[in-house]
Amino acid sequence: MKKKRAFTLIELLVVIAIIAILLAVLMPALKKAKLIAKTVVCVANTRTMSVAWSTYAADNTDKMVSAWTGYAGYWNPLQDGTVCTNPWVDWAGYPDYNDPQNIKDQVRAVERGMLFPYLRTIKVYRCPLSKKDQARCYTISDSMGNKGSDGASFMGGEKPVMKTSQIRTTSDRLVFIGEDDVTFGGFTIWYNKAEWWDKPPVRHNDGVTLSYADGHAGYYKWRDQRTSDRATNKTTVDLQLGNEDMIKLQRAVYGSLGYVPEPAP
Numbered sequence: 001m002k003k004k005r006a007f008t009l010i011e012l013l014v015v016i017a018i019i020a021i022l023l024a025v026l027m028p029a030l031k032k033a034k035l036i037a038k039t040v041v042c043v044a045n046t047r048t049m050s051v052a053w054s055t056y057a058a059d060n061t062d063k064m065v066s067a068w069t070g071y072a073g074y075w076n077p078l079q080d081g082t083v084c085t086n087p088w089v090d091w092a093g094y095p096d097y098n099d100p101q102n103i104k105d106q107v108r109a110v111e112r113g114m115l116f117p118y119l120r121t122i123k124v125y126r127c128p129l130s131k132k133d134q135a136r137c138y139t140i141s142d143s144m145g146n147k148g149s150d151g152a153s154f155m156g157g158e159k160p161v162m163k164t165s166q167i168r169t170t171s172d173r174l175v176f177i178g179e180d181d182v183t184f185g186g187f188t189i190w191y192n193k194a195e196w197w198d199k200p201p202v203r204h205n206d207g208v209t210l211s212y213a214d215g216h217a218g219y220y221k222w223r224d225q226r227t228s229d230r231a232t233n234k235t236t237v238d239l240q241l242g243n244e245d246m247i248k249l250q251r252a253v254y255g256s257l258g259y260v261p262e263p264a265p
């Protein structure tokens with residue numbers, strides 16, 4: 001009868017070393033694959049919301065929901081809005097992650113929005129990479145149905161469109177954008193100068209998820225380092241001449257530029 005041979009200590013150490021090497025090689029790839037999968041989900045969310053946005057307009061004589069929320073005041077969340085009467089979501093105040101009631105208020109704010117009857121799945125309103133207890137991370141471009149602005153001072157002279165029929169090329173016009181932190185307003189960017197208003201989002205591997213008026217959606221990775229630096233507060237400079245990322249967003253938000261771009265310094 002043959003004796004069973006056990007592993008020696010050296011052999012066990014060699015096996016452990018091989019496993020450690022394999023994990024070291026595979027972990028970055030697995031982490032990257034996981035991030036890509038979450039980005040795909042986020043893009044799908046923005047596409048779904050664009051469909052709900054279009055359906056609402058079709059059911060309401062072409063009138064868009066407001067990009068602004070239904071807030072009554074910065075510190076008066078979940079009240080009847082004084083800024084707009086048809087907010088796509090309501091406003092629950094800035095997220096307070098130490099307050100258990102806050103996430104419930106955020107969910108209620110989504111449920112009170114005009115798009116909720118068309119999109120009742122709460123998890124679609126948030127990105128898989130959202131902060132803990134952040135019920136919503138998407139925002140509508142301020143140029144779409146924004147009743148909180150006269151279009152002259154707030155957006156640099158280009159008035160928002162209020163009906164989908166006013167959009168010339170729906171495949172080029174931005175509706176939803178995945179932001180790192182949402183506010184009571186929509187996503188705002190200047191029309192008439194090369195300057196950030198809201199900080200650019202960088203949640204998705206230094207990029208952003210976007211959806212458009214024709215219902216398509218996608219991912220865009222920032223190309224100008226200044227975009228990422230502004231997003232992460234490595235710089236506080238909003239004026240960034242020749243920033244191709246900014247120009248892309250401005251064209252998507254407004255359909256045109258209100259200034260002549262200058263080359264990057």
